[in-house]
Amino acid sequence: MTATKTSLSAPTQLEVPTRAHVIRARKRKKIALIAALTVGALFPALPVVWMLSSSFKPNGLIFEYPPRLITEGFSFDAYVAILTDPEKLRFFFNSYFIAGSVTVLTLFVAVLAAYAFSRYDFKGKRIINVVVISVQAVPPITLLIPYFGLVVVLGLYNTYPGLILTYMVFTLPYAIIMMTGYFNTLPRELDEAVKVDGGSPWTALWRVLVPISVPGMVSVGVYTFMIAWNEYLFALTLTRTNDMRTVPIGIQLLMGQHAYDWNQMMAMSVLGCIPVLILFLFFQRYFIGGMTAGAVKA
Numbered sequence: 001m002t003a004t005k006t007s008l009s010a011p012t013q014l015e016v017p018t019r020a021h022v023i024r025a026r027k028r029k030k031i032a033l034i035a036a037l038t039v040g041a042l043f044p045a046l047p048v049v050w051m052l053s054s055s056f057k058p059n060g061l062i063f064e065y066p067p068r069l070i071t072e073g074f075s076f077d078a079y080v081a082i083l084t085d086p087e088k089l090r091f092f093f094n095s096y097f098i099a100g101s102v103t104v105l106t107l108f109v110a111v112l113a114a115y116a117f118s119r120y121d122f123k124g125k126r127i128i129n130v131v132v133i134s135v136q137a138v139p140p141i142t143l144l145i146p147y148f149g150l151v152v153v154l155g156l157y158n159t160y161p162g163l164i165l166t167y168m169v170f171t172l173p174y175a176i177i178m179m180t181g182y183f184n185t186l187p188r189e190l191d192e193a194v195k196v197d198g199g200s201p202w203t204a205l206w207r208v209l210v211p212i213s214v215p216g217m218v219s220v221g222v223y224t225f226m227i228a229w230n231e232y233l234f235a236l237t238l239t240r241t242n243d244m245r246t247v248p249i250g251i252q253l254l255m256g257q258h259a260y261d262w263n264q265m266m267a268m269s270v271l272g273c274i275p276v277l278i279l280f281l282f283f284q285r286y287f288i289g290g291m292t293a294g295a296v297k298a
Contacts (some may be wrong), residue, residue, distance in 0.1 A: 055079070055266035062262050078267035081289055088268070090243055091250035096275070098160060098246060099228035104168045106224045107217055108177050109168070114179030115205050117193060136173035151238055158240045166234050171224045182216035183209065218283045226276050247272045
């Protein structure tokens with residue numbers, strides 16, 4: 001019986017990447033990442049740049065071809081026309097007043113509600129939670145006609161309270177959810193320490209929990225202010241006279257029957273973006289921290 005000879009092939013040696021290969025691969029990934037981020041940034045940035053450029057152009061040069069960011073007719077006429085018109089300045093005052101009032105009232109109610117949801121167990125708590133989440137999920141446009149009838153019946157049509165209370169219906173659910181999540185991250189030992197010292201739950205809330213919840217409150221406040229500032233549908237439906245209109249409605253009023261004041265529309269849009277941009281940049285650190293902390297439940 002003859003033995004069968006089998007030939008074993010030598011194992012192939014794997015190519016060990018050199019340091020130069022690793023560096024080149026990292027550079028390619030970095031370049032690809034920068035290119036992707038640049039394209040992603042240009043997509044939302046170009047319309048803003050074009051809006052800013054158009055605000056400094058006369059109407060006749062906005063649609064010139066080929067388009068140019070800077071033209072010979074560069075001027076501040078659109079901004080002067082807006083800032084010297086009392087009616088247009090009233091739009092900004094209304095937006096500031098309504099958005100600021102909605103933000104303050106929403107934060108106050110949300111803090112109280114979130115403290116109750118986070119620290120107490122009471123009958124109907126789960127049902128109320130479901131209702132809060134359900135309101136957040138309802139498209140606002142479906143409630144337009146019911147709210148219009150309710151505001152008219154209550155005598156709040158074309159008034160500040162009518163708009164403020166309506167906006168709060170849509171800002172409160174998110175605010176309550178976020179603040180509840182933030183309070184859940186705070187240890188209950190803080191409340192117990194206040195009780196040991198003879199303090200009441202009210203003292204524990206306003207003297208201990210609220211001061212250390214500033215990041216969460218800032219994130220909720222910035223979000224609420226942006227929602228109230230940019231709202232268009234209810235501001236148009238629940239107001240009648242120009243002295244009650246807000247900035248989004250003021251921009252729409254620049255669309256005439258036979259001509260559009262494009263440069264003034266763009267200038268008012270730029271001026272309308274500035275408060276929100278400054279607010280976000282100023283509170284950016286607290287905003288990001290509050291969003292992250294409020295999304296984690298202890």
